[in-house]
Amino acid sequence: MRRHPQISGRVVPGLLALLLASAVALLASARPAAAHGTLAGSTPAANATVRGPLASVQLFFTEKAAANAYFTITAPGGTRVDNGWSYGEPKPLDQPVREYFLVNGQFEPREYTTGFPAVVAVAHLPAKGQYSVSYLSIASDGDTVRGTMTFRYDGPVTAAPQGWSPPSTQPDPALLAATEQHQTSGQVSAVPTTAADPSTPTAAVAAPTESSSDSDSGIPAWTGWAMAVVVAVGVAGLVGWRRRPARTGRPTGRGRTSAATSRRRGAGARPTSRTAGGRTGTTRRGGGVGATTLDSEPRAGVDVAAGTPESRLGNTRLALIVGGLVVALLAGFGLARVGAADESPATGAARAAAGGPPASGQEVSAADGHQHAPGTGPHTHPGDGGTGQTLATGTTVSANGYTLQPLERSQPPGVRTDYRFRIVGTDRQAATRFAVVHDKPLHLIVVGRDLTGYQHLHPTMAPDGTWSVPLTLARPGGYRVYADFSVTAANGTQQPLVLGVDHTVPGAHSPAALPPAQARATAGPYAVSMTGTPTVGVTAPIHFQINRADTATPAQLERYLGAYGHLVVVREGDLGYVHVHPEPELVDGTVKFWLTAPSSGRYRAFFDFQVAGKVHTGEFTINLP
Structure with missing residues (x-):
């Protein structure tokens, strides 16, 4: 029977060596991140109390801010009091600042000893x-540098300069265009190399803590590499053992010389063998590269060019060994990267507080439509849309392997109907494990496409994963339904998501015109005032003051869903969704939020608050040029 051509015994080890070298080169190709221009400190220091007038605020970065960087200073009433900015003289930091960068799956520290100040003038x-x-800039490596800090002023009130008016400028369009490429800052929080004195102007920005909605069960970055090293050492030991020479005159397993072969050699015959290249000489059987011949001549009927059966078996074992080594290295690298990526901000904050590397991406960012105040640990829930590159979400029905699957797509006007739906995973099964976030496992937001008819509902889930909630929609037209939740995977990690789907109420529809932008709204018996300057791409403070409409006395606010208020902002047109949570306590008698506006356009803001056990909603229009 005709034999198929076979690869030379020397070719297989060469190919395996090439494969191993390629894997090593791949693992070595991960390049470290460059500097990100982190905020290293400020004068006055973050959270400090200032008792005398000051003419400016200095923000010290680890590299110079961009020439078109954007800075704002907002007073307690929500009015901007900044009056331009300029570069200051670099100065040594009182304490070196350490930034951590993920390099090949491991956090590596870099220390910076010089602060580059941006001096923001205070008008009054x-x-x-x-x-x-608030600040927005672009680092030298192109990443976005965005964040906030606060201080308290307890000194005398000063008057505004004659002819001065609060600025209403927006960031440079070129700056916004650059930040769109790096919507999240991608940098880690800076921490001083030693414990900071709160009174020093270079106190580092504190790493925020995470809310209870997020997981702290990430795999340590070193675990994967440790596994790879252990496996590699084991494989190396196996290879060395297999290459151990056989003892003279002692059979070596399947490679022992048969009696028939010995008789054919004759007494005292010198054992020889021919390799594929025709070379002769004393050889031995082993598992290493280039040691694939036997202590005998080729047997009758064996194709010498193809090697002996034992040599082919050796090549197979070698392939398995090297392939296992490559898989182990790649798996270790992957586990290290996954562990680093899955580490929660809570874990990172704890590590930063202990002097260890914080988790990545903790500077103010808003990647999936959830935005939290610095006092509560400002964070965003990454993963919506699979990109983490948008500040507004809810525009897709599927994201990160999960799909919002409604069981009904329409209902009659004015009729109370159970709205039912499921959250379906990639396995086409309904998810049933959800984390409790702000007192509820899932928040359902319903709003008309004309930005009317807002409702904030809390469905209940059946054991089979079907959610249901009574829903009444008075007016015909199109609606958008947002499911805001954090699903819990089998390994305990949580994936916060916002999914959106359309819902229809048949009938003649007359879209309502969006009301003009005003700073005051009525919500039942209460007057709600909104102050602040929402800004595209910049994390800006927004304050809400609630008074009784008849007496103008402050309302006695109660916590609703764990906070003094909740703010949902929906963009006109694509109905992009942003859900913002406030500072944990009232700030100067107001509910304070930090809002990062996703883009120019018109928005409708819905502010939920509770008084005497009843929830009210103040609605506002926001115009952003």
Whole structure:
């Protein structure tokens, strides 16, 4: 029978060596991140109390801010009091600042000893209370540098300069275009190399803590590499053992010389063998590269060019060994990267507080439509849309392997109907494990396409994963339904998501015109005032003051879903969704939020608050040029 051509015994080891070298080169190709221009400190220091007038706020970065960087200072009443900015003289930091960068699956520290200040002028100090400073810049490596800090002012009130008016400028369009490429900052929080004195101007920005909705069960970055090293050492030991020479005159397993072969050699015959290249000489059987011949001549009927059966078996074992080594290295690298990526901000904050590397991406960012105040640990829930590159979400029905699957797509006008749906995973099964976030496992937001008819509902889930909630929609037209939740995977990790789907109420529809932008709204018996300057791409403070409409006395707010208020902002047109949570406590008698507006356009803001056990909603229109 005709034999098929076979690969030379020398070719297989060469191919395996090439495969191993390629894997090593692949693993070595991960390049470290460059500097990100982190905020290293400020004067006054974050959270400090200032008792005398000040003419400017200095923000010290680990590299110079971009020439078109954007800075704001907001007074307690929500009015901007910044009056331009300029570069200051670099100065040594009182304490070196350490930044951590993920390099080949491991956090590596870099220390910076020089601060590059941006000096933001303060026009006047109109009131005592908390002042907020926001910044937006682009680092030398192209990443976005975005964040906030606050300080309290307890000194005398100062008057505005004659002819001065609060600025209403927006960031440079070129700056916004650059930030769109790196919507999240991608940098880690900076921490001083030693414990900071709160009174020093270079106190580092504190790493935020995570809410209870997020997981802290990430795999340590070193675990994967440790596994790879252990496996590699084991494989190396196996290879070395297999290459151990056989003892003279002793059979070596399947490679022993048969009696028939010995008789054919004759007494005292010198054992020889021919390799594929025709070379002769004393050889031995082994598992290493280039040691694939036997202590005998080729047997009758064996194709010498193809090697002996034992040599082919050796090549197979060698392939398995090297392939296992490559898989182990790649798996270790992957586990290290997964462990680093899955590490929660809570874990990172704890590590930063202990002097260890914080988790990545903790500077103010808003990647999936959830935005939290710095006091509660500002964070965003990554993963919506699979990109983490948008500030508004809910525009897709599927994201990160999960799909919002409604059981009904329409209902009659004015009829109370059970709205039912499921959250389906990639296995086409309904998810049933959800984390409790702000007192509920899932928040359902319903709003008309004309930005009317807002409702904030809380469905209940049946054992089979079907959610249901009574829903009444008075007016015909199109609606958008948002499911805001954090699903819990089998390994305990949580994936926060916002999914959106259309819902229809048949009938003649007359879209309502969006009301003009106003700073005051009525919600039942209460008057709600909104102050602040929402800004595209910049994390800006927004304050809400609630008074009784008849007496103008402050309302006695109660916590609703664990907070003094909730803010949902929906963009006109594509109905992009942003859900913002406030500071944990009232700030100067107001509910304070940090809002990062996703883009120019018109928005409708829905502010939920509770008084005397009843929830009210103040609605506002926001115009962003």
